Amino acid sequence: MPAATVRLWxxxxxxxxxxxxxxxxxNYFFNEEGDxxxxxxxxxxxxxxxVRVGWGFVGPRSARWVDFxxxxxxxxxxxxxxxxxxxFHRLGHSPIGALVMLLMLGCIAGLGxxxxxxxxxxxxxxxxWPVDIHAVLANTLLGLVCVHVLxxxxxxxxxxxxxxxxxxxxxxxxxxxx
Numbered sequence: 796m797p798a799a800t801v802r803l804w805x806x807x808x809x810x811x812x813x814x815x816x817x818x819x820x821x822n823y824f825f826n827e828e829g830d831x832x833x834x835x836x837x838x839x840x841x842x843x844x845x846v847r848v849g850w851g852f853v854g855p856r857s858a859r860w861v862d863f864x865x866x867x868x869x870x871x872x873x874x875x876x877x878x879x880x881x882x883f884h885r886l887g888h889s890p891i892g893a894l895v896m897l898l899m900l901g902c903i904a905g906l907g908x909x910x911x912x913x914x915x916x917x918x919x920x921x922x923x924w925p926v927d928i929h930a931v932l933a934n935t936l937l938g939l940v941c942v943h944v945l946x947x948x949x950x951x952x953x954x955x956x957x958x959x960x961x962x963x964x965x966x967x968x969x970x971x972x973x
Contacts, residue, residue, distance in 0.1 A: 800966040803886055807850060808858050811843045812962055815903060818843075819940065823933060828926075834910065841907035844900050856887075863888040870894065884954055886967060895943055902936040 818840040826833035851860040869890035876883040883889060888896060909932060912925035951958045961967040
């Protein structure tokens, strides 16, 4: 008998997640920095981040900041459980996962700002720092994405639950099956 599932990730959250993932992949690996597609996809990603930030205040419980904000106490409890090899099953973002998510959102917002500033070189007297910061943020985001994907795979194996699939279907195993 299959495990009971609960509706967790709403369609708007999943749309923003996969939109940003697709845009980042396309812009990092296929679009030339500064070309029209790169710029417009970057602005689209920033728009998705802004929608996600707002959704964190008005969306369903699993999307709300208050549900998963990585407080020091939550981070410490999660870190202890991970280091001890103990289970830490909760619906929604884990504290460490939430921290990584916030760092990724911050990088995307920073990429949007530095990307825009790099197009305004005349206004900045030809300064190179926006382009340099843009490159650092893009590489940092790539590292965070790798951590995110690796953690989803490791936790899926560890908890015997396909976490990436839940971001596709919106459903996840309920707490009674943990």
